[in-house]
Amino acid sequence: MENNEYVMFTKEMKKTHTILVPNMLPNHFKIIIRLMKKYGYNMVLLENSARRVVDEGLKSVHNDTCYPALLVIGQFLDALKSGEYELDKTALLITQTGGGCRASNYIHLLRKALATDFPEVPVISLNFSNTEKSDGFKLTVGMVLGLVNCIFYGDLIMTLYNQCKPYEICDGDTDIALNECLEYMYDRIEKGGFGKRKKNYRYIIDKFNSVKRIKIRKPRVGIVGEIYVKYSPLANNNLEKFLLKEGCEPVVPGLMDFVLYCIVNYINDGKIYGFSNMRTRICSLLYRLLRRMNKTVNELLEKNGFTPAHDFEELRKEADELIHQGVKMGEGWLITAEMGCLAKSGTENIVCTQPFGCLPNHIVAKGMSRRVKEKYPQANIVAIDYDPSATNVNQENRLKLMIANIGSTQKV
Ligand code: SF4
Structure with missing residues (x-):
């Protein structure tokens, strides 16, 4: 056009x-x-x-x-x-x-x-x-850096919310912490910029850490799949909320994984097809920088008793053992690697969100689940289809069936 x-x-x-x-x-x-x-x-x-x-x-x-x-x-x-x-x-x-x-x-x-x-x-x-x-x-360098920061803060808030909400003693405390963190971020932006990153991360972690929680471990359920259906409550019929209601702890890999996946694909193209140019060099630099930033967040999470996300190199290693990093259509090798890493780290129950009409997802998600199960026999992967005619009831019944097979809540 x-x-x-x-x-x-x-x-x-x-x-x-x-x-x-x-x-x-x-x-x-x-x-x-x-x-x-x-x-x-x-x-x-x-x-x-x-x-x-x-x-x-x-x-x-x-x-x-x-x-x-x-x-x-x-x-x-x-x-x-x-x-x-x-x-x-x-x-x-x-x-x-x-x-x-x-x-x-x-x-x-x-x-x-x-x-x-x-x-x-x-x-x-x-x-x-x-x-x-x-x-x-027009995207300026300042805007792109700002967007990167927003993704880190958004991922951190999402991770902490999912690790606090299932265990809150007073109903609504986690939502209060969430709103306070959002207000804090808005305020930082209005005052001219995010300021010191570590200080902001600490503020967010402390807010969620102040939520009083019961000391039990609920069944963890990982969510992977095509990026829009995986995250959008409109597309996945409020999957995270549903899992929380059913007494589970949702484990949702962050958006930064997808950003790193896109960057790494440029670097991999150079390696696979034997070329090096300005773009591959910039991507290599960016990759190192973002991974370092990710590491800071993960270290802070761990120090405060929360479960950090996987390091991206771990995902790449997992991809090499299950698929090939050259498989990059749609969410490509990332979905397979996420399923593998989740199963490896004890989140054995995994919902794979499949949008109708998504060929890549069917191959790298549903199509690879057998391969993941061969490596991790304890993995329980359920593919749920999302399309205009699929009913909530149907999807929820399949999820309930999966949850019914999960071991019960444990004390920690
Ligand atoms: S086929 Fe469609 S739904 Fe699937 S990854 Fe591509 S754009 Fe997304």
Whole structure:
């Protein structure tokens, strides 16, 4: 599609438009939206989530297309039709991965869906691969560094929430800690920047550490899968909440794993195809830097009695034993490696979230579960399909069956 066939997001629009953002990771995105405000972008996180969203998606996206595309586009259309936003002052933000997977092309599906009823609404591509640019939205080095920090803080908050919520003695204490941490992050941003990282990590850890918890160990259930369905409560029908309600501790690998996976894939390409260029060198540097930052968070977690996430090199080692790091379509080797590492470290019950229409996920997740089980016979991997016709009841019954087979709560 040529640029002049659709309306572009211009510098002037930056001052006048509200940018709608689809909801994937609510807490991470809430922090990111505050950060973007600092750079002059007025963003709103979409929270519409009723069946209407799926129905809107089905009207504009072929039902053979992957489910995340259908939901993201449905959520945008539902919001535009709600009357809440002035159409001539609204823009939409969507990610483009730039890889071989279909996520690079959601943007074209979205523009097609907008063409009849909302031709005046511009779509902004958020990408790190130069797939598309617009005058009004430019990622600066400061913004990228800020985004990286938001991911670390978001991951830390998510990890701590899941490790406190199942054990809280006073109902709601963990949610209070969560809200206080979010307010703290907003305040840091408003005051000009995040400031000292370690100080912020400590604040967040101390807040959650102050939640009084019972000393038992509930069954841990890992969540892996295609990135959108794995994290988005809209897509996975509030999977984390459901597991908490059923007396489990959800273990959700952080978004930083996916970022590192994307960076490592560039480095691996250089090794596999025998080339070295500016991009592979920058990625190597970035990888070392982010891993060091990740290590700091993990060390602080461990020091305070929480379970840290896996070191990324551990995931790569696991991938080498189970699959090949050249398998990089969609979430590729990362899902297999996450299943292996979870099983190895005692989170043997794993829910593998499978969106309809996702070929890569079927291969690297469901398709690899036998290989993971051969290596870790105690692993209990359940693949749950998410699609427009799948009912909550069906998904929850399968999860309940899995939970029924898990050993009971233990004292620690
Ligand atoms: S990973 Fe799966 S769901 Fe995501 S874009 Fe690719 S095919 Fe679609």
